[in-house]
Amino acid sequence: SKPIVAIVGRPNVGKSTLFNSLAGGNISIVKDTPGVTRDRIYADIEWLGRNFTLIDTGGIEPDSSDVILSQMREQAQIAIDTADVIIFITDVRQGLVDSDSKVADMLRRSHKPVVLVVNKVDNFDKLMPDVYEFYNLGIGDPVPISASSKLGIGDMLDEVSKYF
Numbered sequence: 001s002k003p004i005v006a007i008v009g010r011p012n013v014g015k016s017t018l019f020n021s022l023a024g025g026n027i028s029i030v031k032d033t034p035g036v037t038r039d040r041i042y043a044d045i046e047w048l049g050r051n052f053t054l055i056d057t058g059g060i061e062p063d064s065s066d067v068i069l070s071q072m073r074e075q076a077q078i079a080i081d082t083a084d085v086i087i088f089i090t091d092v093r094q095g096l097v098d099s100d101s102k103v104a105d106m107l108r109r110s111h112k113p114v115v116l117v118v119n120k121v122d123n124f125d126k127l128m129p130d131v132y133e134f135y136n137l138g139i140g141d142p143v144p145i146s147a148s149s150k151l152g153i154g155d156m157l158d159e160v161s162k163y164f
């Protein structure tokens with residue numbers, strides 16, 4: 001069967017923007033777990049002849065005890081457990097924050113291949129210096145993208161598809 005690629009990261013880093021730009025119209029929404037407010041959203045993607053299933057997740061706020069946020073964290077953990085490859089997305093505008101480090105710890109525990117993506121790099125010339133701090137996560141080389149401007153997406157998919 002097709003490899004599964006899950007997009008994880010804190011709320012607001014641009015997971016759904018990335019998902020939508022990759023998925024185009026090819027989206028299936030699954031509402032199956034009673035009490036879990038966030039839907040899991042899947043899309044079938046083809047990149048240079050390779051097919052995979054992409055999952056969007058609601059986001060991970062590692063420290064929150066809020067019911068909805070902890071359900072979102074649970075959904076993200078299910079996506080991580082299901083995935084063959086994880087796209088871990090961060091936000092260059094907010095910079096590296098403590099929650100990113102905690103998500104990185106969760107991902108290390110999964111022992112799954114992770115592609116670290118730094119989003120909102122809308123201007124590569126201007127913002128590249130800010131990308132380098134994400135090396136401090138210790139989870140690999142940061143891949144700069146702009147999900148909304150569709151910059152860096154090809155290089156990101158090249159990194160992802162190295163794992164299948």
Ligand code: GDP
Pocket residue numbers: 010011012013014015016017018058059119120121122145146147148149
């Ligand atoms: P999610 O919570 O991780 O799914 O984040 P969303 O995809 O909903 O995006 C959160 C906000 O970031 C929205 O206002 C998006 O328009 C914005 N955003 C997403 N990608 C980019 C980007 O590449 N550049 C900029 N400047 N904003 C972005």
Ligand code: MG
Pocket residue numbers: 015016017057058
């Ligand atoms: Mg979202």
